[in-house]
Every structure is written in structure tokens, then in C-alpha cells.
Amino acid sequence: MNRRDPLEALNDHYDDRSALGAVKFEAQDIVKKRTERSRQRASTAAGVLAGVAAAAFLLTWSARPLPVNAAGAAMIERAQMINAGLVRRDSGDWRIR
């Protein structure tokens, strides 16, 4: 097998640019690619905006007050009064302070 200095072989490898002969692209290809990327970026930004709007809607919707019946409403009212320090619980009963 070959026992040449590896770095010498590497140097020869870099010197061989024959494969590049087939590569052709022009200035207008760059302009086209740039336009395409701008379009993609705009489309991504629109997608992100739509996602944010959808998330905001869902958050607002899930935070809406739930419908409650009369008993539930009374419990909520009591809880609010306790939180406000207006009533205290005494022996299982609710008393005004």
C-alpha cells in the first residue's frame, strides 16, 4: 500500500480542482436565490404571526369566566369575602367578622 507522507497526499488532493469545471452559476442566480429566501422569510414570519394570534385567542378563550349555577355562585362569593377578610369560618359556619 502507499506509504507517502499523508500531508503531501492531502496537498495533492487540494490541488486537484478538476471537479469544479462543471460548476456554473451566474449573478442572476444569486439574485433569484435571494428573492426566494426573502419570500420564504416573509412566509415564515406570517406563519409565526398566525400562530401567535391563535395562541392569544386560545388563552383569552380559556381564561373566560365559566358559567356557574346558584350554589356555585354563592361559594365563589363566600370565597371572595374570605379573601377580602370580610368573613371568617367558625365551627363550620360562615360568620360576618
Next chain:
Amino acid sequence: MQAEDAKSEFEAFFYEQREAVLRITFAITGDAESAADAAQDAFVKVLDRWKRVRDMEDPDSFLKRVAVRSAVDLLRARSRFAVEREGIEADGSEAIAVRCALSRLRPDQRALLALSIGEGWSYAEIAQALKIPMGTVASRVHAAKHAFRREWGEEQ
């Protein structure tokens, strides 16, 4: 009128630098298709900032730095070297052995070898392109050569 001027200035710059940029990206990526992709990516990035780039003291160096980074990013993004190796392993020629050994190095090691050995850049130029200190470049080039020798040994 100004837009037309900018367009023709960019075109002149493009045709002046195309071959040099392709050579750099080819040395790093090792194949013509990836080299063309990385070179085009670099030119698109420069075109995006053309007004600023054309007023730079050395726009050529800026373009080359962008090209190096595009090529390294592309190598990182494409983890297809195992496939490449499978396809070329059967042939025992030296050129193939070099490609196989290179394919097993990290993208930054390939870039360091390509720039220091292939392109003959100084450590200062490499440091500027890769945004790392010059001392780090020296030690990493040394390590990359060592890694290449090790991989080459396995190919023989």
C-alpha cells in the same frame, strides 16, 4: 438609478470573486455540488448587506470569511459523510483514501486543513475568518493534521 449602479457593482464584484470563493468552499466541502451551494449562500449573504459591504475597506476578505462560514455550516448540516464513504471505500486509490480520511474529521478540522494547506492562508487570516484567537488556530491546525494522519493510517 442608484439601484442599477448597486446591481452592476455587485455583478462586477461577483464575477471578480466567483472563482476564488468556489475554490475555498470546494477545499472545505470536498465536492463540487456542496461547494457551489456554499458559495452561492455566501454571495446571497453579501448581496443582503451589499450597501454596507461595498463601503468596506476590504470587501473581498469579508466575502471570503462569509464563504468559509457557509461551507463549515453546510458540512455541519449535512451528515452524509457515512454515505459518501460507503460509496467510495471499495477503490483503494490514494485520492479516495484522502477523501475517506477527511470525511471522518470534524467540519472545523476540515476547514482548518483546507485553509492552511489547500489555500495557504496565514494563521492570522484563518483566525479572522473563524473568529478565534491566532494561538488557538495554531494548536487546532496542529491537532487537525494529527487527526488526519491518524485517519490516513487507518486507510492504509
